Amino acid sequence: MGGAGVSVSGEREDVPEPKSARAGRDLPAAIGVGVALGAAILVSLLTVRFVFIGIIAAAIVVGTIELAGALRRAANIRIALVPVLVGGQAMIWLAWPFGREGALTAFVLTVLACLLWRLRGGADGYLRDVGSSVFAAAYLPLFAAFAAMLVPPEDGVGRVLAFMIGVVASDTGGYIAGVLRGRHPMAPSISPKKTWEGFGGSLLAGVVAGSLTFSLMLDAQAWQGVLFGAAIVLTATLGDLMESLIKRDLGIKDMGNLLPGHGGLMDRLDSLLPSAVVSWLLLSAFVP
Incomplete structure (x- = not known):
């Protein structure tokens, strides 16, 4: 499981690495790893889900x-x-x-x-x-x-894609808005570089992605997708903040160094894990 490899504000909360983009990371490496993880997931879903x-x-x-x-x-x-x-x-x-x-x-x-x-x-x-x-x-x-x-339902591929696309859209929208417009800290005591502008970008991208995936992939109503997308943005944001708190409590920057430009795999799972729970609950309610 892997997200887009960016946080809601589009910036890391700790000391930037050398030769990194404004986002405070090795951006080319982060993009490359994110694309590779996404491709592996997409191939698995479109072959044997x-x-x-x-x-x-x-x-x-x-x-x-x-x-x-x-x-x-x-x-x-x-x-x-x-x-x-x-x-x-x-x-x-x-x-x-x-x-x-x-x-x-x-x-x-x-x-x-x-x-x-x-x-x-x-x-x-x-x-x-x-x-x-x-x-x-x-x-x-x-x-x-x-x-x-x-995964198991007949429309399992659409359900998984709605979940994954929602998280990726939230992260990507937050990254772009945070880098371009980020001015007002969202949670300065937890993650100083996360901004409300980044959260707004996440929310916009998330609801658009939710409405499209629900109407095109799941034969559901667009308004349900809007609610779904907003919920995923909230849980992805909270998941990212929760892991930031854990890392601050432990006094570490990343959980590991497995993924270039991303840190450890745990640093990519933070927004996905709580979002998986909410995705299953809402999909069960909206698309039984």
């Missing part, structure tokens, strides 16, 4: 390892990595045939496994480590399971 679930599962493995590594290095927090990885795969793959029941059952069993796994480490830091393990299990694989649940 269930391969997309495999892409989700692989991305969650990488993202979980990145998050666990960041927590360990920055705060000496040790999540129960094996239960979270194994349980996370169960959430995603059981969401395919069994829907919510499969994902939630796997999540509950994962929480239980995390409680038991951490027993051998003793009382010191038990609550901290278990709480972080449960957070990781919910934030990554449980949220991602809702993206997997978009």
Whole structure:
């Protein structure tokens, strides 16, 4: 799973890298990686769409390892990595045939496994480590399971594309408006370079994308797409801000360095994960 590789304001919240664009990143590398990720997703959807679930599962493995590594290095927090990885795969793959029941059952069993796994480490830091393990299990694989649940219906390709295009449009619109017009900080204490102008660009692009994908791909009403697009912009923005808070709390710039111009894969999943949940909820209501 991968977004456009840009934040709502179109700018990174930390120290710009050398030889980067005004957005504070290696723009050519970021665009190249974003195009490659998008092409891989599009090919999977247009050939055998269930391969997309495999892409989700692989991305969650990488993202979980990145998050666990960041927590360990920055705060000496040790999540129960094996239960979270194994349980996370169960959430995603059981969401395919069994829907919510499969994902939630796997999540509950994962929480239980995390409680038991951490027993051998003793009382010191038990609550901290278990709480972080449960957070990781919910934030990554449980949220991602809702993206997997978009695939099985006959119009699953359209559902996934509506979700992905909505997030990409939000990020791209925010990038352009933020770089060109960004003046007023949106959340200066969390992410100083995110601006209200960038958010306005995200909102405009998101609602246009939502109305078009709903009317052209899902045989739904344009007004439903407008609501969908606005909701995706909100969740993508909140997801980006939440990860900014996590990184500020840990005192790090990126979760990893896997993707040139982007940071870690977790830095691209931040807006997608909460948006997947809202996408599934709204699509289930608007296009049952």
